[in-house]
Amino acid sequence: xxxxxxxxxxxxxxxxxxxxxxxxxFKVALVEHGKMGGTCINVGCVPSKMLIYPADIITTxxxxxxxxxxxxxxxxxxNNIMTRMHTLVNEDSGHQAIAVEAxxxxxxxxxxxxxxxxxxxxxxTHTITAEKIFVVSGARTALPLIKGIDKINYLTxxxxxxxxxxxxxxxxxxxxxxxxxxxxxxxSIGTKTTILQRPDRVIPDEEPEISELLKKEMGQRMEIYTGxxxxxxxxxxxxxxxxxxxxxxxxxxxxxxxxxxxxxGRVSNADILKPEKTGVKLDDHNFIxxxxxxxxxxxxxxxxxxxxxxxxxxxxxxxxxxxxxxxxLHDHKAKMDFSVAPHAVFSHPQVASVGLKEQEAKxxxxxLVGQALYRDTAMGAALGFPEGxxxxxxxxxxxxxxxxxxIGLEASILIQEIINAMVSETGTxxxxxxxxxxxxxxxxxxxxxxxxxxxx
Numbered sequence: 001x002x003x004x005x006x007x008x009x010x011x012x013x014x015x016x017x018x019x020x021x022x023x024x025x026f027k028v029a030l031v032e033h034g035k036m037g038g039t040c041i042n043v044g045c046v047p048s049k050m051l052i053y054p055a056d057i058i059t060t061x062x063x064x065x066x067x068x069x070x071x072x073x074x075x076x077x078x079n080n081i082m083t084r085m086h087t088l089v090n091e092d093s094g095h096q097a098i099a100v101e102a103x104x105x106x107x108x109x110x111x112x113x114x115x116x117x118x119x120x121x122x123x124x125t126h127t128i129t130a131e132k133i134f135v136v137s138g139a140r141t142a143l144p145l146i147k148g149i150d151k152i153n154y155l156t157x158x159x160x161x162x163x164x165x166x167x168x169x170x171x172x173x174x175x176x177x178x179x180x181x182x183x184x185x186x187x188s189i190g191t192k193t194t195i196l197q198r199p200d201r202v203i204p205d206e207e208p209e210i211s212e213l214l215k216k217e218m219g220q221r222m223e224i225y226t227g228x229x230x231x232x233x234x235x236x237x238x239x240x241x242x243x244x245x246x247x248x249x250x251x252x253x254x255x256x257x258x259x260x261x262x263x264x265g266r267v268s269n270a271d272i273l274k275p276e277k278t279g280v281k282l283d284d285h286n287f288i289x290x291x292x293x294x295x296x297x298x299x300x301x302x303x304x305x306x307x308x309x310x311x312x313x314x315x316x317x318x319x320x321x322x323x324x325x326x327x328x329l330h331d332h333k334a335k336m337d338f339s340v341a342p343h344a345v346f347s348h349p350q351v352a353s354v355g356l357k358e359q360e361a362k363x364x365x366x367x368l369v370g371q372a373l374y375r376d377t378a379m380g381a382a383l384g385f386p387e388g389x390x391x392x393x394x395x396x397x398x399x400x401x402x403x404x405x406x407i408g409l410e411a412s413i414l415i416q417e418i419i420n421a422m423v424s425e426t427g428t429x430x431x432x433x434x435x436x437x438x439x440x441x442x443x444x445x446x447x448x449x450x451x452x453x454x455x456x
Contacts, residue, residue, distance in 0.1 A: 012038020013140050041089060050084065135303040141267075162334065174195075207391060228248045270307045304324050315342075377440065390414065409442065
């Protein structure tokens with residue numbers, strides 16, 4: 001048995017822990033059976049956005065006629081797009097791997113790990129233990145219960161990146177963040193794209209009016225069916241067919257395409273580790289249970305990132321890493337505050353949100369709600385009056401920002417002003433109201449939303 005000061009399971013945001021531990025002189029074991037860098041670099045945010053940016057350009061060109069610019073797209077070099085993506089991903093992951101191999105006091109275990117007793121892991125022929133353990137084991141595609149799904153060749157958010165040629169037609173099962181982003185990509189490059197969504201709304205975790213506008217806008221380039229549950233899958237030759245049930249009237253409908261992509265969410269990888277053997281408890285969905293300090297049910301074992309299933313975004317996991325490492329070293333513990341954790345969906349138009357939605361806020365506070373349209377700003381007029389809006393939610397008595405929700409051009413950037421105000425000393429919208437905003441710039445739409453506050 002080999003003893004370490006720190007064991008880190010997962011090389012995504014877990015690398016922040018491993019690096020900090022090595023810098024402070026600890027002997028560290030890093031457990032990673034896949035490519036170095038975890039989900040974000042290899043199959044998540046980085047590669048997907050490298051595909052989506054060309055899709056944004058394609059869509060911009062196609063929509064430019066509204067502004068009197070008549071352009072055309074002669075061809076889309078799918079191979080070039082994919083090669084560019086793989087080159088960057090492999091370089092990033094490869095450079096990390098080289099750095100890890102060259103770091104003293106850091107040993108990389110490249111096989112799947114499993115707990116066999118308290119604070120003890122079996123990794124191939126190695127048995128290791130440590131005083132402090134961090135579980136950052138990520139997540140995998142959640143496979144829905146569909147009859148015959150195991151009989152067809154389907155794509156996931158991981159395997160879709162290995163395509164050599166684009167499918168002529170594609171059925172995407174799931175209209176959440178992943179489904180809508182890849183729907184944007186494939187429809188833009190010419191694939192006939194259909195999204196089949198079980199809930200009544202796409203991106204159902206967003207405000208209803210944002211879901212409605214996104215479906216309307218993206219529905220111009222693809223078919224989107226909400227309230228349709230896939231109940232059976234079958235394949236004849238290269239053609240895949242999905243049978244769906246309309247959840248309103250029970251009617252059955254068949255959809256066929258060259259390819260099927262499953263985008264129905266993610267499940268934690270934590271169960272593979274058998275954490276119960278070291279006293280770490282999982283919830284009903286196999287996500288690791290943690291408290292506000294990111295501590296598990298077992299002393300000196302912390303967990304964060306996708307393995308805990310709370311706000312499953314890379315920037316959140318990076319922030320959690322700092323909290324977990326602080327709490328591992330200090331008696332004065334820091335709490336993880338998810339109330340100001342933002343996220344964005346890189347669909348077209350983009351969506352970005354932070355904090356509470358209106359209904360959630362109403363249940364806890366007396367609120368004011370403000371909304372402003374992109375088209376009502378000077379820059380909105382210059383851009384051809386694009387669809388999009390900013391919605392903000394404020395506590396009536398204090399002016400504290402409770403939530404911000406944006407759909408439209410550069411939503412992922414515009415949301416940052418709201419986030420920064422939320423984490424300021426008072427957390428109110430005063431800095432946004434008082435700060436001069438460049439005219440004409442899209443940022444005025446954020447200020448306008450706070451200028452339109454009304455009781456709700």
